[in-house]
Amino acid sequence: MHDRDSDVIFLTTLVREIGDNEESSDVEDCSVEPYVYEPESSDCPSDVSESDSDIEESFSDAPNDHRVENTDWISSFLRSTFKGFKMISILGGISWKTLTGSTDDDWIDRANHLWTVCLLLLCAVIVSSGQYVGDPIHCWCPAEFTGTFVSYTKNYCWIANTYYIPMDAAIPKDIAQHQKAEINYYQWVPLILVLMAFLFKSPNIIWHLLNTKSGINLSRICELTDTINLGDSEKREECLKQIARHIDRWLRENRNYHRNILVRVRQKLSNLFVWCFARRDGYYLTGFYLFVKALYCVNCVGQFYLLDAFLAMDFGGYGFEIMAYFRDHGEWKETSRFPRVTLCDFKIRQLQNIQQFTVQCVLPINLFNEKIFAIIWFWYFFIAILSFYNLASWLCYLLFSHNKETFVRKYLRIGNQIRSGFDKKLSRRFANEYLRDDGCFLLRMVGKNSTDIILSDLLRLLWIMYKEAPFNNRSNTAYLKDQDVDAEPMVDNDNDRYPIDNRNGSPQKLKTISEV
Known part of the structure; x- marks a missing residue:
């Protein structure tokens, strides 16, 4: 059939x-x-x-x-x-997800590499349509000019630049003064907007190229945890177990098991300077993410200087001038950097004579350029503040061990896993030696792209795995004794896992990962 x-x-x-x-x-x-x-x-x-x-x-x-x-x-x-x-x-195959990229960053990162890029590309399309659909320039030519001469004059003045002299000022005879007043940016506005969009996207490209070297697919982990949030409870729990096993294997394999002087020196440098990141020291994802955050901040500030050079003006103060003029006069200010009416000099060879003409031209495209760069200034100012604040927040989250411990205990308490003083002290080692900076960073990303319930369940499974199989030669009891804590062993002679409740001294059997 x-x-x-x-x-x-x-x-x-x-x-x-x-x-x-x-x-x-x-x-x-x-x-x-x-x-x-x-x-x-x-x-x-x-x-x-x-x-x-x-x-x-x-x-x-x-x-x-x-x-x-x-x-x-x-x-x-x-x-x-x-x-x-x-x-x-x-x-x-072309979807919004393809354009937005993966979910391995926060919303301020996406404001930089997605929303800003879309804004700049939209502005580039608007300016391009004004240049290539309509007439970007109109020149007032002498009466003896025919249609061909008028067309030549418009094309020449568009290509060879114009210069701005205020209407109440006399036109200087010195050609050098004309060249100083030239406006030479309006032909290249679409291209510079595309370049600016690429610069905002480049930190995200670098992040995607480098975070895969950590040994775990951060984007895939965040995507899975976000997807299973809408599934039924059984499938969600099974998927979380698979994710927890994968993270546990990554955490155990990516560490230094051979202790020598080089390893100790590198770890000391990593503790002092997060930029000396190494995958086995637990600072790889953390260091690169902070580096990318710094790139976003540098890019925001650097583009103000880029536009200073491109527009030949103090672009950093452009928005403040607009607000001050609007406050005093209640209307939009027409600036000399985006003039509507300009002048153009050109020469025509007629037999043995060379005649020079000066014509007055109008640039309708500057109506768009003026508003577009004003919008860009205010958006850049807003994005720069957010980026610097976000960088400072992540530095506090990732570089101070107290914040890691607080973060871990918060979600362990949500999952009802901190049942005793023993568990509270053990959670410190769980955060600092098992999860370390990269593990806590991964869990923070999961929480930012899913829900607190998903994060709590995932952290609960990792906590159970950690209690079932200590990952180094030092026992948990030895660690707690070093911290001057009265603790009992986590495991008895029969290899059954019993967390000791210091409040009443009675052992409670802990569920294994297969029993959860």
């Missing part, structure tokens, strides 16, 4: 092979419906699931002219359908 698509392909190939060599039959007419050949005669089969021999037999009875016409129709239909499916598959 064939499905509908295989029947159509077989049917088309068969008719082409038969050609015009078949003898005509007594069948008066056959009509073709999509996917099914149904002749009017009762002898023609109509079921799409019939055998190949029946299909061949019914086609051999059909007239040649109908057969050729039907073959062309089917071939055309198949080609158009295939092209349609191909186009849909291509467009289906």
Whole structure:
């Protein structure tokens, strides 16, 4: 039995092979419906699931002219359908998720590499449409200029730049003064906007290229935890167990098991300077993420200087000038950096004579440029404040061990895992020696891209795994004794896991990961 698509392909190939060599039959007419050949005669089969021999037999009875016409129709239909499916598959691959990237950062990062990029590209499209759809420049030419001369004047003044002299000022005769007042940016505004968009996207590209070297797919972990939030409880728990096992393996494998002087020196440097990050020291993701955060801040400030050079003006104070003028006069200020009316000098060779002309031109495109760069200034100012605040917040979160311990205990308490003073003290080692900076950073990213419930459940599973299998030669009891804590062993002689409740001294059996 064939499905509908295989029947159509077989049917088309068969008719082409038969050609015009078949003898005509007594069948008066056959009509073709999509996917099914149904002749009017009762002898023609109509079921799409019939055998190949029946299909061949019914086609051999059909007239040649109908057969050729039907073959062309089917071939055309198949080609158009295939092209349609191909186009849909291509467009289906372009989604908002593709544009936004992965969920391995916070919303302030996305404000930099997504929202700002979209804003700049939208501005580039608006300016480009003003340049290439309409006339970006109009010049007031002498009366003797014909249509060709007028067109030449407009094109020349657009390419060769214009200069701005206030209407109440005399035009200087010195050509050098004209060159100092030149406006040479308006042709390149779309390109500079695209460049600015790329600069805002580049830290995110660097982050995606480097965080994969940590040994764990951070983006995939955050995506999975965000997806399972909407699933049923059983599937969600099973998926969380798989994620917890993967994180546990990553945490145990990426550490220094060989202790020597080089390892100790590198760890001391990592403790002092997070930029000396190494994967096995637990600072790799943390260090690179803070580095990317710093890149966002440098990019915001650097683009103010970039626009200073591009616009030949103090762009850093542009927004303050607009606000001050609007406060005093209640209207928009027309600045000399975005003039509507400019002047243009050009020369025309006529036989042996060279004539110089000065024409007055109007730049409608500067109506858009003035508003666009004002919007960009206010947006950059807002993004710069957010980026610096966000960098300072993450520095406090990631560089101070007290914040890691507070973060871990908060979500362990949500999961009802801190049942005794023993657990409270043990959570310190769990945060500083098991999770370390990279593990806490990963969990923070999970929490920022999912919910506190998901994060609490994931941390609970990691806590149980940590209690089941200590990861180094030092026992948990020895660690707690070093901290001057009266503690009992976590495991008894029968290898059963019993957390000791210091409040009443009675052991409670701890569930294993398979029992959770």
